Amino acid sequence: MSAVMLEGVSKVFNAGRADEVTALTGVDLTVAGGEFVSLIGPSGCGKSTLLRLVGDLIQPSAGTVTVAGKPARTARVDQEYGIAFQQAGLFDWRTVQRNVELPLELRGSSRKERAERAREMLELVGLVEFAGHYPAQLSGGMQQRVAIARALAVHPPLLLMDEPFGALDEMTRERLQDELLRICASTGTSTIFVTHSIPEAVYLSDRVVVMSARPGRITDVVPIDLGARGETTRQSPGFFTGITKVRRALRGDAVPAEAPA
Amino acid sequence: MNRRLRLVLGVGAALVVGVALWEGYKAVGDPDGTVLFGARVLPRTDDAAMPHVWTILSRFGEPELAGGDPIWLVVLQACLFTLRSVAIGFVAGGLIGLLLAVLMQRLRVVERGLLPYVILSQTVPLIALAPVIAGWGGRLSIGTYPWQPWMSVTVIAMYLAFFPVAVGMLRGLQSPAPIAEELMRSYAAGWWQTLVKLRLPASTPYLFPALRLAAAAAVVGAVVGEISTGTRGGVGRLVIEYSREATTDPAKVFTAMIGAAALGLAVAGVVGLSEFLVGQRRVRA
Numbered sequence: 269m270s271a272v273m274l275e276g277v278s279k280v281f282n283a284g285r286a287d288e289v290t291a292l293t294g295v296d297l298t299v300a301g302g303e304f305v306s307l308i309g310p311s312g313c314g315k316s317t318l319l320r321l322v323g324d325l326i327q328p329s330a331g332t333v334t335v336a337g338k339p340a341r342t343a344r345v346d347q348e349y350g351i352a353f354q355q356a357g358l359f360d361w362r363t364v365q366r367n368v369e370l371p372l373e374l375r376g377s378s379r380k381e382r383a384e385r386a387r388e389m390l391e392l393v394g395l396v397e398f399a400g401h402y403p404a405q406l407s408g409g410m411q412q413r414v415a416i417a418r419a420l421a422v423h424p425p426l427l428l429m430d431e432p433f434g435a436l437d438e439m440t441r442e443r444l445q446d447e448l449l450r451i452c453a454s455t456g457t458s459t460i461f462v463t464h465s466i467p468e469a470v471y472l473s474d475r476v477v478v479m480s481a482r483p484g485r486i487t488d489v490v491p492i493d494l495g496a497r498g499e500t501t502r503q504s505p506g507f508f509t510g511i512t513k514v515r516r517a518l519r520g521d522a523v524p525a526e527a528p529a
Numbered sequence: 530m531n532r533r534l535r536l537v538l539g540v541g542a543a544l545v546v547g548v549a550l551w552e553g554y555k556a557v558g559d560p561d562g563t564v565l566f567g568a569r570v571l572p573r574t575d576d577a578a579m580p581h582v583w584t585i586l587s588r589f590g591e592p593e594l595a596g597g598d599p600i601w602l603v604v605l606q607a608c609l610f611t612l613r614s615v616a617i618g619f620v621a622g623g624l625i626g627l628l629l630a631v632l633m634q635r636l637r638v639v640e641r642g643l644l645p646y647v648i649l650s651q652t653v654p655l656i657a658l659a660p661v662i663a664g665w666g667g668r669l670s671i672g673t674y675p676w677q678p679w680m681s682v683t684v685i686a687m688y689l690a691f692f693p694v695a696v697g698m699l700r701g702l703q704s705p706a707p708i709a710e711e712l713m714r715s716y717a718a719g720w721w722q723t724l725v726k727l728r729l730p731a732s733t734p735y736l737f738p739a740l741r742l743a744a745a746a747a748v749v750g751a752v753v754g755e756i757s758t759g760t761r762g763g764v765g766r767l768v769i770e771y772s773r774e775a776t777t778d779p780a781k782v783f784t785a786m787i788g789a790a791a792l793g794l795a796v797a798g799v800v801g802l803s804e805f806l807v808g809q810r811r812v813r814a
Binding site: 344350362370373 | 711716
């Protein structure tokens with residue numbers, strides 16, 4: 269079963285009014301279980317809109333969105349995905365642990381179960397010793413790790429990320445990229461990852477979905493095959509080839525024919 | 530500990546400065562007051578207009594009327610009488626304000642329809658409103674329990690207290706960032722869960738300033754309400770009664786005024802204490 273399936277999806281904001289905007293049109297996309305897919309494109313190409321459609325935070329004007337084999341709305345209600353944004357968006361009146369527990373609280377888990385799960389998640393992101401801290405006491409990178417822990421707290425099969433590392437410095441960013449890949453591999457989570465950065469998209473993804481604006485649509489899908497990521501991956505020829513391919517696709521140049529995975 | 534010591538020293542210093550200003554002006558000021566362009570800009574300094582601080586303080590120890598209770602006891606009892614109206618008015622007004630804010634946040638149409646009336650309610654002069662409320666009250670009863678004059682005063686205190694809470698809490702409930710709301714939606718949280726887990730906690734920085742304003746408004750409302758409805762027993766009434774004796778016993782009215790001020794400070798102190806206790810649970814970086 270595919271993790272996400274979009275068929276003929278389009279989204280029009282303010283339909284029928286003078287300020288009508290076609291944010292997305294004719295989107296077909298399938299994300300396989302355990303697959304890491306990045307969405308990349310210029311501002312206004314609808315990549316965040318696409319992410320929000322998958323999360324049922326907004327509804328499509330046409331087409332169907334299926335998540336974990338269910339309609340998007342059912343999937344949201346069943347907490348089939350976790351989501352993280354560019355801002356960590358932690359609740360500053362809650363400790364780190366209570367922030368991670370929030371989604372569990374809302375689904376009615378017991379106190380003991382919440383504490384165990386929060387500990388497990390904080391171990392995953394390496395912040396166990398900060399469980400009792402408040403968000404304001406953490407650095408931006410640490411806050412973002414807490415946000416990822418929170419997104420994964422209910423063990424969702426799907427992770428939606430909207431430029432989660434966009435506000436971080438380059439070094440923190442690369443460290444968190446490695447951490448994210450490790451987490452996704454160890455939990456088997458499928459991921460849709462929105463980014464502005466070509467190297468980030470290439471490094472993280474199994475496939476990079478290239479989009480263009482006015483109207484927002486998918487123009488290309490670039491498969492990436494770098495094998496297991498490691499120290500040397502960022503210097504490998506394959507990495508640079510991938511970057512070149514995505515860059516060409518973004519510019520709209522012809523990409524050497526290659527069947528999308 | 531150091532901070533507490535500094536606070537105590539600060540309060541002490543403020544009192545000393547206040548007394549020094551009062552006595553200093555009394556010592557050097559013109560007994561007929563300072564007149565600029567035919568208008569008196571500073572008060573007379575004779576003993577009838579500005580009694581010495583020690584005269585006022587010693588007045589607290591003397592009986593109200595010959596052979597009666599000492600005045601500190603009379604003022605204290607009056608303050609406690611007024612405190613009942615203040616406390617009930619503050620709590621009820623706060624709850625009504627909170628309820629209105631939640632309603633206005635929940636339904637945009639309610640906000641548009643209601644907010645102008647909420648603002649309008651505060652532009653009606655209290656002096657005009659108080660007798661009307663007292664008049665309505667006279668025709669009401671709670672079950673078999675007849676309406677008491679202090680209840681009218683409570684209603685006036687409540688009427689002033691709900692406003693800052695309604696406006697402040699509306700801002701507070703609307704304060705969460707859009708992504709926080711999307712996050713709650715992604716967890717399939719309903720309206721009530723979003724209110725309890727997100728909006729209410731996020732609004733505490735707006736709540737306490739609003740409560741402090743509401744507390745002050747409740748005290749002013751109760752004191753002015755007592756005066757304008759002619760309710761007996763409270764410190765507002767005492768201010769009026771004692772001011773009639775200002776020519777023969779000038780220190781007396783100041784005891785009632787100090788009592789009213791102390792009442793306001795006490796209520797503000799309760800709000801401050803509750804804010805401190807809530808803040809204790811939240812460490813700031």
